[in-house]
Amino acid sequence: MGKKILVTGGAGFIGSHLVDHLINVKNHEVTVLDILDEQVHQNQEHPPDYLNEKANFIQDSTNNYNCFKELILEHDIIYHLAAVVGVGQSMYEIKKYSENNIISTANLLDILVNNEHDVKKLVIASSNTIYGEGKAYCNKCGVISPKLRELAQLNKKDWEIICPKCKQITTPLLTDESHPFNSSSIYALSKQSQEQMGLLIGKTYGINTTILRFFLVYGPRQALSNPYTGVCSIFSNRLFNGKAPIVFEDGLQTRDFVHVNDVCQALILSMENQASKYEIFNVGSGIPITIKEVAQTISEKIKPELKPVFNQQYRIGDIRHCVADISKIKKLLGYQPSIKFSDGIDDLIKWTILQAKPVIDQTQNAFTQLKIKKLIR
Ligand SMILES: NC(=O)c1ccc[n+]([C@@H]2O[C@H](COP(=O)([O-])OP(=O)(O)OC[C@H]3O[C@@H](n4cnc5c(N)ncnc54)[C@H](O)[C@@H]3O)[C@@H](O)[C@H]2O)c1
Ligand SMILES: [Zn+2]
Numbered sequence: 001m002g003k004k005i006l007v008t009g010g011a012g013f014i015g016s017h018l019v020d021h022l023i024n025v026k027n028h029e030v031t032v033l034d035i036l037d038e039q040v041h042q043n044q045e046h047p048p049d050y051l052n053e054k055a056n057f058i059q060d061s062t063n064n065y066n067c068f069k070e071l072i073l074e075h076d077i078i079y080h081l082a083a084v085v086g087v088g089q090s091m092y093e094i095k096k097y098s099e100n101n102i103i104s105t106a107n108l109l110d111i112l113v114n115n116e117h118d119v120k121k122l123v124i125a126s127s128n129t130i131y132g133e134g135k136a137y138c139n140k141c142g143v144i145s146p147k148l149r150e151l152a153q154l155n156k157k158d159w160e161i162i163c164p165k166c167k168q169i170t171t172p173l174l175t176d177e178s179h180p181f182n183s184s185s186i187y188a189l190s191k192q193s194q195e196q197m198g199l200l201i202g203k204t205y206g207i208n209t210t211i212l213r214f215f216l217v218y219g220p221r222q223a224l225s226n227p228y229t230g231v232c233s234i235f236s237n238r239l240f241n242g243k244a245p246i247v248f249e250d251g252l253q254t255r256d257f258v259h260v261n262d263v264c265q266a267l268i269l270s271m272e273n274q275a276s277k278y279e280i281f282n283v284g285s286g287i288p289i290t291i292k293e294v295a296q297t298i299s300e301k302i303k304p305e306l307k308p309v310f311n312q313q314y315r316i317g318d319i320r321h322c323v324a325d326i327s328k329i330k331k332l333l334g335y336q337p338s339i340k341f342s343d344g345i346d347d348l349i350k351w352t353i354l355q356a357k358p359v360i361d362q363t364q365n366a367f368t369q370l371k372i373k374k375l376i377r
Contacts, residue, residue: 002028006075008062008104009082010034010055011047013222013230014125014214014263018079021264023054031056033071037084040223042359050221062104069111076118077271080108080198081125083190085229088315088370090187101190102197109201122209123270124198127191128256128284130213132182134175134322138163144170145180154314154377159249161320172254172288174325177213177280184317195280203278210276212266215284215324219260219344220351224359232257232345234363235295236352239302241361244309248318248376251292251310256284256323259339259347269333276333284324285337297342301349316375 005022009015010032022028032055036044047057060067062082072078083101084090090097105124112119133146146161153162160169183189195211202209222233235245266283270276295308329335370376 002026003077004029004031004075005077005079006031006033006071007079007081008033010079011036011051011057012040012081013219014217014260015079015081016048016051016221017219017260017264018081018267019052019055021268023052026268030054031058031071031075033058033060033062033068034082035059035061039084039086048221062107063099065107065111068107069115072108072111072119073115073117077121078108078119079123079125079267080105080194083125085187087129087185087187087229087317088366088375090185090190091317091375092373094186097186097190101187102193105194105197109197112207113201113205120208121271122198122202122207123267124194124209124211126195126211126213126280127188128175128213128215128282128322128324129185129188130181130183130192130195131175131179131322132184132188133161133319135173135179136161136170136321137173138166138168138170140166140168143173145182146170147182148184148317149320157312159252159320172321172323174286174323175282176325177282177328184319199278199280208277210270210278211280212270212283213280214263215256215258215282215322217260217263218257218348220347221260222348224352224355231291232294232298232348233352235298236302236349237359238361238363239299239306240352242303242306243361244306245295245299246363247291247295247308247310249310249314250312251295251308252290253319254288254290254321254323256287257289257294257341258283258285258337259344262337262339265337266329266333266335269335273333279332281329281333282324282326283329283335284326285341286324286326287341288321288323289341294341297345298349301345313376315370316377
């Protein structure tokens with residue numbers, strides 16, 4: 001018989017794909033708890049059309065303790081994905097990010113600790129942002145864990161990571177799970193708190209908990225309406241609105257883009273494989289891609305005449321390079337990302353085309369907000 005699984009944030013981008021997989025492939029019984037946050041879901045009256053119709057949908061918040069408690073006590077497995085997800089926005093909506101990300105996790109753990117339950121597994125979604133800058137290598141000094149770049153350096157439009165000891169330019173390395181925390185936003189700090197609270201309480205009370213640090217996830221259903229997160233959907237939606245993608249710095253910063261289906265693979269493996277107990281895993285592709293390459297690939301596929309603009313501006317707290325070392329999850333859980341960026345991006349583009357109504361591009365408003373707060377310079 002299928003398991004009873006609760007997915008918080010299950011109407012969102014990653015959650016809804018997970019729900020499909022749990023129901024269609026694995027035959028589990030799934031409940032979704034999702035507030036339908038306005039920034040993500042333009043229509044808050046109904047769950048999104050893409051949500052699996054076999055899922056039991058509850059529209060409420062993980063901050064509603066009693067509702068959350070009732071649901072947790074009815075389920076065997078919990079995937080905790082509900083969160084507000086804009087890095088820049090978290091720097092001025094501090095209360096909102098703390099409540100939805102930290103307090104909601106506090107509720108979850110408080111309920112598990114203070115009630116009899118049948119929960120056998122808890123998986124918490126974390127993020128690569130908790131690392132800040134990824135690991136780097138200096139030819140003279142060896143491996144380093146860089147701090148954020150100084151404003152004086154960024155003001156000179158010197159974008160690369162410099163070795164703190166000998167001041168040489170460093171080479172980026174893949175970042176593994178032992179890399180130290182260096183959260184540079186309230187969002188990242190909230191994810192760091194979720195991780196640490198989850199593992200601390202999990203280990204203390206014997207609740208089998210796993211933390212997954214997603215890198216930059218892309219694919220169909222990524223909110224086109226949220227201008228604060230998801231660079232691929234932001235670029236695609238701008239192009240469909242007849243506007244060129246805007247790239248910060250010089251575009252040569254690198255990231256790790258992972259297709260949502262590969263993320264689902266990691267989520268399912270974490271539930272099914274006992275080797276995931278109390279572990280933290282990076283979930284990425286392990287392949288660096290520059291933002292320039294991302295912008296150019298998407299432009300060429302949608303509107304080749306609209307060339308990306310490299311604005312040579314920077315965002316406070318932004319990092320230069322961070323790409324996942326995925327050897328741990330490959331070795332312990334048998335994870336194998338299977339979708340190349342150049343192929344996977346077509347899924348997002350096709351989905352954007354299929355939207356009944358074009359989604360108005362909000363990036364200019366978001367940039368204005370961030371500029372007013374002096375978070376873009
Ligand atoms: N997309 C990425 O690249 C990425 C990267 C790293 C980590 N993550 C993490 O993965 C998880 C899912 O992200 P996503 O990209 O699917 O985002 P999303 O915004 O598409 O989905 C999040 C869902 O959570 C819901 N939600 C927010 N606050 C809630 C609350 N208090 N109670 C109930 N529901 C609430 C929203 O309505 C939304 O449907 C998040 O925890 C996020 O931090 C995502
Ligand atoms: Zn050095």
